[in-house]
Amino acid sequence: MSQHYGTIAFTDAVREAQKHYGSDAFYTSRTMRARAIAGPDPLTEDVREFLSERDGFYLASVSQTGWPYVQFRGGPVGFIRVLDDHTLGWADFQGNLQYISTGNVTADDRVALFAMDYPHRRRLKIFGHARITTVEEDAALVESLTVPEYDAVVERAVVVSVEAFDWNCQQHITPRxxxxxxxxxxxxxxxxxxxxxxxxxxxxxxxxxx
CATH class of the missing domain: 1.20.5 (Single alpha-helices involved in coiled-coils or other helix-helix interfaces)
Structure with missing residues (x-):
């Protein structure tokens, strides 16, 4: 768990649940320490390596009606790129033309990414703020995230400013x-x-x- 993950994830309702089930002492101490440290949290080397090996991940956004929306984003291995210590991005390939995630982040830029490594039973959760960038707005950025050998239409780029992340428990992950x-x-x-x-x-x- 990165320093500020708990300050985002552990709301009052979550802390009440932790208290009820007995995990509040452990998580409260970590969260309190993080409040005194300036964020956001930098991406570590193991996170960089993990993302470079992924061929897909799940992206969660929030609609204007308050409903969460989860979408799978896939591509060739390594299509999600770490741009610097606090930023990652990917080329957004044309899909079913619903544009739900695209629309959601224009109204509320908060997103969560969930990346899985099923063979090794590892999973990574990331909190961040997303922005959509078109070719007209920044052709160089979109080009830098494009995978030339992958046969897909690139409609835009998505760039996420990372706030915090957490390596999740591997229990109950079925190897695939x-x-x-x-x-x-x-x-x-x-x-x-x-x-x-x-x-x-x-x-x-x-x-x-x-």
Whole structure:
């Protein structure tokens, strides 16, 4: 948990829940210490490395009616970029044309990101403020976040000023593997099967010849 995560996440209602379930002493002490330190929290090296390996994450925004909205954003590995110690961004690819997240952040720029590493059962939560940048507003920024080899229409860039983050508990995360993550092991199995088939054919040939 970064220094200021608790000052954002632990509202009065949350602290009441922590008190009820017995975790308030631990979290209150950390939150009180953080209040005396100027924010926002800088992104650490492990966060940078973790984000560089992701091919997707969940983005939560808040609508003008107060409803939360969660959207999955995906792309090639590393499409989410750390721009500096307090900023990250990504190219916003064209999707279903609803533009709910885009509209939400123009009215309330507060967002939360939830990034998962299912094979290693790791997850990262990030609080920040998002802004939308179009090609007309900053062509160089949008270009810098574009992934040339990825076949997708880039409509805009999203830049998030990070306030705080937290590494979440790995309990109850079911390991899952993408096709790309499974491919090295599947390739080895295919090679082994092919070798066994060749060996079997050779044994059959020798048996027929004998």
């Amino acid at each position: 593997f993408s096709a790309a993550e499974l491919e090295p092991r599947l390739a080895a199995l295919r090679d082994e099967v092919a070798s066994l088939r060749r060996e079997n054919e050779e044994l059959r040939r020798r048996g027929a010849a004998g």
